[in-house]
Amino acid sequence: MNNLPPSGPSVALIQMTCGKVRQLNIDKAFGQVRIAASQGANIVCLQELFHSQYICQTEDHSRFAEAETIPGHLTNQLSQLAAENGIVLIASLFEKRTAGLYHNTAVVFDTDGSTCGLYRKMHIPDDPLYYEKFYFTPGDLGFKCFDTKFGKVGVCICWDQWFPEAARLTALSGAEIIFYPTAIGWHLNEKELLGNSQHSAWETMMRSHAIANGVYVAATNRVGTEDGIEFWGGSFFCDPYGNLLNKGSQEKEEILFAECDFSLIDTARIHWPFLRDRRIDAYGPITNRFGDQPFDE
Secondary structure (H helix, E strand, O other): OOOOOOOOOEEEEEEOOOOOOHHHHHHHHHHHHHHHHHOOOOEEEOOOOOOOOOHHHOOOHHHHHHOEOOOOHHHHHHHHHHHHHOOEEEEEEEEEEEOOEEEEEEEEEOOOOOEEEEEEOOOOOEEOOEEHHHOOOOOOOOOOEEEEOOEEEEEOOHHHHHOHHHHHHHHHOOOOEEEEEEOOEEEOOOHHHHHHHHHHHHHHHHHHHHHHHOOEEEEEEOEEEEOOEEEEOOOEEEOOOOOEEEEOOOOOOEEEEEEOOOHHHHHHHHHOOOOOOOOHHHOHHHHOOEOOEOOOO
């Protein structure tokens, strides 16, 4: 199915602020996608819940009205955008699956506008100003690889990025690039004391996923202050050795580009043969909650 440029796909991440008017966010994101495509991007990824400000700072029943079905009006527009620009497009949406059942869902569109599939966010946080358990049901589609015209794409979403199991299973499904649409930032009263260490941990965790699994990793985050959170941007790409290929600022909107050479995946895995040396016969207890207590007891 792949039809890759000789040097591999060019990937773009859209890092932007979001305002209170939904349609203006959508219009801006679509404009940025078109610019990325015009500059040669083959795969474009939008940030988590790109269509709105981050809704989960409060528990507000009225916000459920902002969700929509998949397929729906917004996914139809995204499909058309992908087809018009001949790109693979990844977008995270607030999905209404049915009455009372909602997800944080990424949709992957291929270059003809067809839907390659959905990924529903598996790990749902519940922290101050990140009250996602109020809104989102944990995903039930598993960790997946989507075979697109420009490569095998995996998607995890934000909080998923802290879990090595999620990256491992996505890589084992065949993904060559794992995308992490994200909305992460500092509590305004924590930045001075904890800001540097929090940001460093975030980046380090995902670079380690690239190294441990021999894959490219691409994380796209929003910027700007929304109520009690200053989103820290810092979107980045890294290669299978964890080397940073491009990194965004912490203050401004921008489009980040990087080139992926998929032959490097084989090179990295040959020289750092972590997949070869995995002791899959010994990992049964990974499904225990802790210690030797089986999950079903």
